[in-house]
Amino acid sequence: MSFHFSRIFSASTPLWFCPFRPFFLFAAAQGALAMAAWLGMLTGLLPLPKVAGGAIVWHAHEMLFGFAMAALAGFLLTAVPEFTGQPPMPRRRLQWLVALWLAGRLAFACAGTLAAWLAALCDLVLLSMLIGSIAGPLWRQPDRRHIAFVYALLALLFTHSGFYFALLAGDDAMPWLRLAIGVLMALIIVALSRISMRLINDILAAQGTETAPYLARPPRRALAIFAIAAYSVGEFLLPGNAVAGWLALAAASAIANLLNDWHIGRALCQRWVLIPYLIYVCMALGYALIGVGRLSGMEATSAGEHLLVVGALGLAILVVMAVAGSIHSGWGLDHRGWLPLAAGLLCLATVLRALAEWPAAVIAENGLAASALIWFAAWLIYLANAVRILAGPRPDGKQACDETHQGNC
Amino acid sequence: MAWLTATGRYLWCGWGSLASLFLFLALWEYAAQHFGPLILPTPGEAFGTLAELFSSGAAWPEILVTARRALLGYGLALSLGSLLGLLVGLSVTASVLARPIVTLLVGTPPVAWLILALLWFGAGDGTPVFTVFIACFPIVFVGAMQGTRTLDGQLQAVAQMFGLPWWMKLADVYFPHVVSYLFPGWITALGTAWKVVVMAELLATSDGVGAALAVTRSHLDTAASMAWIVALVGSLLAIEYLLLEPIKRKIESWRTFA
Amino acid sequence: MNLSLRRVAHRFGYQRVLEDIDLTIAAGEAVALVGPSGCGKTTLLNLAAGLLSPWEGCIDCTFQRPSMMFQQPRLLPWKRTRDNIALGLKACGQTRTARHAAAAALAWRMGLTEDDLDKYPSALSGGMQSRAALARALAVQPDLLLLDEAFAALDIGLKSELYRVLAEERDSRHCTVLMITHDLMEAMRLADRIVVMAGSPGRIVAEHRIDVALAERDECWIFARTAEFIRWPDIRAAFALRELP
Numbered sequence: 001m002s003f004h005f006s007r008i009f010s011a012s013t014p015l016w017f018c019p020f021r022p023f024f025l026f027a028a029a030q031g032a033l034a035m036a037a038w039l040g041m042l043t044g045l046l047p048l049p050k051v052a053g054g055a056i057v058w059h060a061h062e063m064l065f066g067f068a069m070a071a072l073a074g075f076l077l078t079a080v081p082e083f084t085g086q087p088p089m090p091r092r093r094l095q096w097l098v099a100l101w102l103a104g105r106l107a108f109a110c111a112g113t114l115a116a117w118l119a120a121l122c123d124l125v126l127l128s129m130l131i132g133s134i135a136g137p138l139w140r141q142p143d144r145r146h147i148a149f150v151y152a153l154l155a156l157l158f159t160h161s162g163f164y165f166a167l168l169a170g171d172d173a174m175p176w177l178r179l180a181i182g183v184l185m186a187l188i189i190v191a192l193s194r195i196s197m198r199l200i201n202d203i204l205a206a207q208g209t210e211t212a213p214y215l216a217r218p219p220r221r222a223l224a225i226f227a228i229a230a231y232s233v234g235e236f237l238l239p240g241n242a243v244a245g246w247l248a249l250a251a252a253s254a255i256a257n258l259l260n261d262w263h264i265g266r267a268l269c270q271r272w273v274l275i276p277y278l279i280y281v282c283m284a285l286g287y288a289l290i291g292v293g294r295l296s297g298m299e300a301t302s303a304g305e306h307l308l309v310v311g312a313l314g315l316a317i318l319v320v321m322a323v324a325g326s327i328h329s330g331w332g333l334d335h336r337g338w339l340p341l342a343a344g345l346l347c348l349a350t351v352l353r354a355l356a357e358w359p360a361a362v363i364a365e366n367g368l369a370a371s372a373l374i375w376f377a378a379w380l381i382y383l384a385n386a387v388r389i390l391a392g393p394r395p396d397g398k399q400a401c402d403e404t405h406q407g408n409c
Numbered sequence: 410m411a412w413l414t415a416t417g418r419y420l421w422c423g424w425g426s427l428a429s430l431f432l433f434l435a436l437w438e439y440a441a442q443h444f445g446p447l448i449l450p451t452p453g454e455a456f457g458t459l460a461e462l463f464s465s466g467a468a469w470p471e472i473l474v475t476a477r478r479a480l481l482g483y484g485l486a487l488s489l490g491s492l493l494g495l496l497v498g499l500s501v502t503a504s505v506l507a508r509p510i511v512t513l514l515v516g517t518p519p520v521a522w523l524i525l526a527l528l529w530f531g532a533g534d535g536t537p538v539f540t541v542f543i544a545c546f547p548i549v550f551v552g553a554m555q556g557t558r559t560l561d562g563q564l565q566a567v568a569q570m571f572g573l574p575w576w577m578k579l580a581d582v583y584f585p586h587v588v589s590y591l592f593p594g595w596i597t598a599l600g601t602a603w604k605v606v607v608m609a610e611l612l613a614t615s616d617g618v619g620a621a622l623a624v625t626r627s628h629l630d631t632a633a634s635m636a637w638i639v640a641l642v643g644s645l646l647a648i649e650y651l652l653l654e655p656i657k658r659k660i661e662s663w664r665t666f667a
Numbered sequence: 668m669n670l671s672l673r674r675v676a677h678r679f680g681y682q683r684v685l686e687d688i689d690l691t692i693a694a695g696e697a698v699a700l701v702g703p704s705g706c707g708k709t710t711l712l713n714l715a716a717g718l719l720s721p722w723e724g725c726i727d728c729t730f731q732r733p734s735m736m737f738q739q740p741r742l743l744p745w746k747r748t749r750d751n752i753a754l755g756l757k758a759c760g761q762t763r764t765a766r767h768a769a770a771a772a773l774a775w776r777m778g779l780t781e782d783d784l785d786k787y788p789s790a791l792s793g794g795m796q797s798r799a800a801l802a803r804a805l806a807v808q809p810d811l812l813l814l815d816e817a818f819a820a821l822d823i824g825l826k827s828e829l830y831r832v833l834a835e836e837r838d839s840r841h842c843t844v845l846m847i848t849h850d851l852m853e854a855m856r857l858a859d860r861i862v863v864m865a866g867s868p869g870r871i872v873a874e875h876r877i878d879v880a881l882a883e884r885d886e887c888w889i890f891a892r893t894a895e896f897i898r899w900p901d902i903r904a905a906f907a908l909r910e911l912p
Contacts, residue, residue, distance in 0.1 A: 220425065227428055234435065242453065243438045250431035257424035291431075295453065563741050566718050570735045571755040571807065581754070585745040663745040663787040 014393045016091045018328055018401040021390045022098045023074025024321045027067055028386065030105065031317075032379040034062045039372040049109065052116045053173050058108070060177045063309065065123060065160060066105050068184060071317040073097065073130050075191065076149060078328055078401055083146050083194075084137040088401050093133075100126040120164035127157050146194070152187045159183055175236050181308055182232025185283060186225045188316045189258070193221055196276045199323060203272055204264075220258050227254035231287065245294030248304070252288035255280055272333070275319045275343050282311025282350060289354070303357035310375065311350035318342055318382065325386055328401045330394035338385045345378035419655060426650070450632040459636035468640065475617040478534060479606040482541025486598060490546045491591060494553025504558055507550075514547040519605045527613055537609035537617070544605045545598040552594025556587035589661055596653050603645050668694045668729045670715060670811065670845070675724035676868075677710055683868035684710050688724070690862065690871065694810070697837065697844040699858035701851060703906050707869025708847045709738060712813050715845060730843065734809030736817045740796035742788040748774070748799050749784040755807035766806075773802045776832050778825065793820045801829065805836060812836075814846035818853060830857065834881060852893045856884055861896075865905040873901040 015021050038059045040046030048055045077097075081088045104122035107115045135150045163176035197215070231247040238244055262268065262277050286307030293300030318339075326334040349371045356367025434452045441451040450458075462468040497503040522543045526536040560583060568578050610619025618637055625633040671691040677684050684707045692698050700708045713719045714726060716735050734755065742751045749770050750757075756766035774784055777798040788796055797820045804812060818826050834857075836842050848854050854861050855877065863873040875896065879888065896902060898911060 223425065223428060227432065230432065230435070241442075242451065243435050243442070246431050246435035246438055246452070250428045250435065253424045253428035253431055257422070257428055260418070260421055260424070263418065263421065563737070563739065564743060566713075567737070567741050567743075567754075569718060570716060570733075571758050571803075573754075573758045577758055581743065581746065581757075585743075589745075661745075663747075663789065 012399070014399075015391045016094060017394070017399050018088055019077030019094050019097075020074040020321075020324055020328060020401075022094070023070045023077070023101075024325050024386070025383075025390045026098065026101065027070035027074065027317065027321065028379050028383045030062070030067045030070060031314075032376050032383065034059070034066060035372050035376045035379070039369060039376065042369055042372065051108065051110075052167050052170075057167070057173055057177070060174070061108065061163070062105070064177060064180050064184065065163075066101075066108070068313055068317060069123075069127070070101055071321060072187070073101070073126070075320055075324055076130065076134050076153075078324060079191075079194070080134040080137055080146070080149070081401070082403075084141055086137050089133055097126060097129060100129070116164070116168060120168065124157070124161060124164065127153070127160060131157060148190045149187075152183060152190060155183045156180065156187075175239060178305070179232050179236050181305060181313075182228050184313055185228050185308060188279065188283070188312060189221055189224055189228075189255075191320065192276055192279065192316065195320065195323065196273075200264075200273055200276075203270070215261060217261055220254075220261065224251070224254040224258050227251040228287075231290075240294075242295055245291045248287045248291030248294065252284045252286075252291060255284040255287065259284075271340050271343070272319075272323075275315055275339075278343070278347065279312050279315045279319070282307050282315065282347075286312065300357060303354040306353040306357075307350055310353050310371070311347065314346045314350070314375070314378075315343060318346060318378070321382070321386070326389055327403050329389050330396050330398065330402065331389055334385075334389075336385065338381050342378045342381045345374050345381070349374040349378065415658075416655065419658065423650070447629070447631060450635050454632045455635035455639050458632045459639055462633070462636055462640075471616060471618050471621050472640070472644075475606055475610060475619065478537040478610070478617065479541055479602045481534075482538040482606065483545055483599060483602040485538075485542045486545035486549055486602075487595060490549030490594075490598075491553045494550040495557050495587065497550075498554040498557030504554060507554065511547045511551055511554075514543070515551075519544045519608065523609050523612060526609070532613050532615070534614075536613040537606050537619075540609040541602045541605050544601050548598045548601060549591075549594045552590050552592075553587070556590035559590070560586060585660075585663075589664065592657055592660065596649065596657070599648065599653065600645060603641065603648075607641060668731075668810065668843075670726075670728045670730060670843070672711075672715070672721075672726050673724055675714065675721045675726060677707070677714060677719065677722045679710075685714075686868040686870055688869070688871060692843060692845055694730075694843055695837075695841040696860065697858045698846070698860045698862055699854035700845070700847045700862050700864060701849070701854055702864035702869070703866055704849075706864045706866035708864060709815055711864075711869065712815055712845065712847055716813050728811070730809075730811035732807055732809045733811040733813065734804045734807050735813040736797075736800050736804040736815060738815040740788070740793075740800040742796060742799055742803075744788050746787075747784065748779065748786055748788065748791065748795075751788065752784075752799055752802045752806055754803055759807065769806060770802070773806055774799070777802050778828060794822065794825060797821065798825070798829070805832075808840060809842060810840075811843045811845070814844065814848075816847055816849065819849065826853075833857065837881075851896060852889055855889050855893050855896065857881075863902060863905050872905050873899070875899075 015025070037046060041048055041055055049058050051058045053061075077089060077094070080086075100122050104119050104126060107119035107122055131150065131153045134153070138144065138146050138150055141147075159176050159180040163173050163180070166173040166176055227247070227250045231244060231251045234241070234244040234247040259277065259280055262273070262280070264273075268274060268277060286304045288304075289300050289307060290304035293304065322334060322339050326332065352367050352374065353371035356371060437449075437452050441449045441454075446454065459468075497507050519540055523536070523540045526539045526543075530536045530539060564582055564586075565578075568582050573581070606617075607619040607622065610617040611623050612619075614620050618641060622634060622637050625631075625637065669691060672688050675688040676686045688711065690698075690711075700711065702708055710719065712735070714721055715728070716733060717726075717728065742748070743754070746754070749767055752770035752774060753761075753766035756769060761769075771781070771784060779795060779798055779802070783791060783795060783799075788799070791799065797817065801814075801817055804814075818829060821829065830853075833844070837844065844857070846854075846857065859877060861875040861877070862871055863875070864870065865872045877892075897908075900910070902908075903910060
């Protein structure tokens with residue numbers, strides 16, 4: 001027993017080769033388990049958790065700062081050393097980070113007042129350490145090309161701190177979580193532009209298609225991020241106001257404007273291009289729904305927000321974990337059919353979740369549960385296919401984060 | 410097909426402008442909430458009133474009257490201005506002679522013309538039509554004059570060397586060049602026409618959008634005033650971005666696109 | 668067929684540009700005009716092309732289809748490269764498909780791709796523009812080709828490619844060439860006769876005939892002859908070079 005235990009923590013276990021491995025594994029597990037628990041609570045099988053702020057705060061916080069945060073940490077700790085040409089972080093330090101994350105989840109799950117302090121401590125220290133380990137290298141880069149990640153993480157730290165302050169003071173903590181959704185949407189745009197610019201052009205080049213190359217144009221990106229920030233701040237300061245409704249429409253239009261970069265012809269119809277495209281579609285529709293609902297008096301903010309988090313955030317995390325996970329573990333891009341299947345399930349879950357808010361819809365009663373179940377299934381599929389990649393040895397026997405350059409895209 | 414894709418692409422680019430318009434509406438909304446409906450109605454109220462005006466049928470006759478006057482003045486300015494401008498541009502002497510006069514015409518504020526027109530034509534169609542004409546004419550004229558003034562001697566030598574027949578010289582050498590000067594003038598003039606006609610109607614007539622605006626003002630009906638203003642600006646934006654800009658892009662694709 | 672200029676003089680306003688020019692170019696001949704900048708070479712070419720009328724003297728041109736490549740590319744900016752090359756053919760009344768096919772074939776020989784043909788001139792690089800201009804001049808199958816520094820904007824690889832195109836053109840259709848160049852080696856490589864002009868007002872100061880066949884002029888020969896050519900006193904005087912000891 002103690003032998004197995006020490007083996008898991010031994011730094012030479014494949015799980016610790018690279019930061020993304022444990023974090024992606026835990027992210028997917030959290031995505032599945034936290035949703036299963038929520039499903040249990042919805043259907044009355046499980047008792048509501050006795051956490052500060054109530055069950056909905058628990059659900060939202062665990063999806064945003066548990067699930068998404070783990071995926072984000074895994075991505076940044078792998079991508080930033082690659083961007084800056086530095087070695088990945090020491091494995092001991094990585095184990096500390098993962099332990100902090102786990103402790104934060106446990107503490108939040110049984111968050112009475114005391115445990116809430118503990119959860120705050122774990123989560124905020126984790127986020128600060130994450131910023132600490134990427135800010136230096138990104139700042140020292142010659143043109144600070146990727147510094148947007150640091151700003152976004154600082155914004156995330158701010159909202160997360162605000163969340164815990166409100167929670168511990170007994171105030172409504174949901175506005176802070178809404179703000180965090182905005183920060184995460186901006187982060188998706190920042191991260192996707194980096195990933196897809198390379199990925200898509202690699203694929204286009206490998207196919208030898210002579211189309212216009214895909215270019216993520218900075219001004220459009222900046223406009224989209226600005227509009228998202230404007231909406232998030234507007235909604236935070238004037239909740240429920242029509243001003244935020246117009247700002248949401250502005251955000252939706254700015255994101256649709258971003259899709260200009262993506263209209264590259266027939267090449268759009270393949271998974272590595274289509275899934276990122278769908279992320280933006282979900283995001284634009286989400287903000288559009290929030291805006292239209294607000295201005296027409298038929299409030300649809302919750303449906304819109306779930307388009308953002310289930311659709312945009314879920315798909316973004318799925319595609320980033322699928323790409324970064326298999327490339328940096330030496331397997332090359334994964335062309336098996338599970339990824340489109342999981343992405344399709346996430347889209348279906350998104351649609352069902354949004355429709356569940358529709359008062360007249362037949363599925364309203366079972367929509368929430370069905371959506372949660374499908375989401376759960378999607379992450380199980382990911383886990384089933386990625387466990388070997390994340391926790392197993394590399395095919396080339398190395399112990400690093402190196403990419404493979406397979407020409408068979 | 411290629412044209413269809415290009416048009417789709419162009420329309421999709423509209424999202425960017427839409428985003429900035431929505432940001433503007435958010436500011437408007439905030440200001441309206443701050444100042445209250447008597448000073449500034451919210452965008453929702455303005456759009457609602459506008460929809461009412463249309464659904465009750467009150468808006469269409471006024472808009473038609475205004476459009477008729479604006480287009481008449483604009484059409485006159487367009488045809489006369491283009492023709493005279495092109496002819497004058499052919500002669501250096503005439504250009505030198507015309508320039509100060511055009512500066513004079515451009516510099517005179519439309520309100521001054523309106524006063525004169527009221528004296529000459531009285532209250533009726535003549536006043537707004539004339540004001541629109543005289544406000545648009547110099548803009549079109551200058552564009553046309555520059556068009557022929559700047560005809561490229563080097564390209565004419567090419568045309569002569571390769572023995573281009575007169576119709577080819579016209580269609581392939583002169584026309585594209587002249588149009589690239591004419592078109593911006595036409596577009597600017599259209600905007601001017603739309604603005605000036607309402608101003609003229611406000612002071613000179615009893616029907617049309619301008620007159621309707623005057624009525625809403627006298628009733629202190631801010632929402633209806635705002636609705637009319639939205640209709641004016643909206644129609645101008647629609648004409649410019651949905652009609653003129655695509656035509657311009659089509660004709661001048663060599664300028665913008667690689 | 669020939670082109671002859673007799674006692675031609677030209678003025679721009681009060682300034683005398685050319686004076687006392689006597690030059691005859693026979694069919695099939697290639698003549699290179701060299702001389703310092705501003706000595707009236709381009710004016711002479713424009714006179715030969717009929718774009719200017721001489722102030723004095725007379726010009727007699729019996730060629731049927733003269734064609735010219737100007738110093739700047741002078742492509743029509745609103746026409747795609749394909750239509751620019753086919754401009755002269757359109758003027759001759761060729762059908763659209765025929766002239767586009769001819770333009771594409773010629774462009775291919777010049778090293779322009781199908782993709783370049785669909786672009787507007789503003790999207791082409793300087794070298795591509797001059798190749799398109801040369802293609803436009805050759806498209807009409809001229810019997811007299813006037814070139815005004817046609818190859819100045821090209822790198823040496825492209826130059827030698829286009830020298831080959833020009834040579835083929837002369838071989839197959841006995842096209843007469845009158846060219847202006849600043850590159851003495853180019854003149855030595857391409858011309859049957861080099862006419863040296865000197866400035867203000869422009870006059871012809873020397874003539875140099877090259878009797879070696881085009882095919883036999885290899886690089887060594889060209890280097891040697893050019894070196895020898897620059898040593899001539901009248902050449903040195905025309906270009907205001909220091910006298911040799």
